[in-house]
Amino acid sequence: MSDRLTYILRRLIGALLVVFAVSTLVFVVVRAVPGDPVESILGELANPADKQQLRECLRLDQPLSAQFGLYLRDVADLSLGRLCDNPDITVSDRLVEALPHTVLxxxxxxxxxxxxSIPLGVMAALKQGGPIDLMALTVALLGVSIPSFWMGPMLLILFTVFLRAFPDPGSGVVGLTSLILPAITLGTALSAKLTRMTRASMLEVLSADYVRTAHSKGLRRRVVIYKHALRNALIPVVTVVGLQFGALLSGAIIVEKIFARPGLGSLLLGAIERRSYMEVQGCVLVIATCYVLVNLLTDLVYTVVDPRIQLEGDQS
Incomplete structure (x- = not known):
């Protein structure tokens, strides 16, 4: 078996263990929440027969070990359980509808x-210590410091109320224009991190021997910077983008709520409000699985784009 295949199998096994641990933790935490979910859903004055029917649907009438076994069975058959208010619909059906919106x-x-971030980081590195560098660092600092739950409403007030440049989230308008403000809100913190990463990586590469050699051979400055230096400087940025993409899926929960967008965030928050165990478990499981898979893919891509990175077991 080749070293690369061994490495992939090890990472896949590790990813499966992480997903299993997360799903187990979610199962325990959801059931550790104080209060009776049946009374939370139906109310204290509900018909006892209705309460018992819902309790059976939520499997709360069974021991915890039996509930966990049924939960693992639902995960194995990819249904993730059926909704109590509509048994014909599985949790997977809801997730299939919501996931594309969040991924987009x-x-x-x-x-x-x-x-x-990339143009700003490159310009900051080329003009180190100058006004552009100072501006880039200031923008990056602000981007990291401003939380999305504050930026989102401010953008809504500015661009939908005062300037009327974008449609109101409640208008039902879909398309690219409805994505711009949520994408800015969700991507600002990432752009700040990537700006600083690109600047630092570019400064390191520009001081490398092969860059000085390229300059001494008479290559044009543009060729040296964008063909040789930038390509190598972006290698660590690839890792950051991959790792942060998984985090964006969980960060979208707040943004989708602010902008009234459909997606995993809206589905998860609605499930929490309804105390829908199966939907909460399904949403968290999908987010965790996406996060782990993206991290795994990022590691594999990193070993391809940078031949200097050796896989576990390489002897060269």
């Missing part, structure tokens, strides 16, 4: 972050 928002946020 995360992708647009990454594109926004890359378009802003």
């Amino acid at each position: 928002l995360a992708l647009v946020s990454v594109v926004f972050a890359l378009m802003l």
Whole structure:
């Protein structure tokens, strides 16, 4: 078996263990929340027969070990359970509807972050100590410091109430325009991190021997910077983007709520309010799985784009 295949198998096994641990933790935490979920859903004055029916649907009439076994069975058959208010619909059906909206928002946020951070980071490195560098560092500091739960409402007030440049979230308008403000809100912190990462990586590469050699051979400055230096400087940025993409999926929960967008965030918050165990477990499991898979893919891509990185077991 090749070293690369061994490495992939080890990472896959590790990823499965992490997902299993997360799913187990969610199962325990959801049931450790104080209060009776049946009374929370139906109310204290509900019909006892209705309460018993809902308790059986939520499997609360069974021992915890039996509940966990049924939960693992639902995970294994990929249904993740059925909804008590509509048994014909599985949790997976709800997730399949919600996940594309969240993934699209995360992708647009990454594109926004890359378009802003890479040019800004490169210019800051080339003009180290100058006004552009100071501006880039200031913008990066502000981007990291401003929380999304504050930025989102401020953007809404400015661009939908005063300037009327974008449709109101409650208007039902869909399309690219409805994605811009949520993507800016979600991607600002990432763009700040990538700006600082690009600047630091670019400064390190510009001082490397091969860059000085390229200059001494008479290559044009633009060729040296964008063909040789930037390509190598972006290698660590690839890792950060991959790691942060998984985090964006969980960060989208707040943003989707602020902008009234459909997606995993809206589904998860609604499930928490309804005390829908199965939907909460399904949402967290999908987010954790996406996070682990993206991290695994990032590690594999990193070993391809940078031949200097050796896999476990390499002897060269």
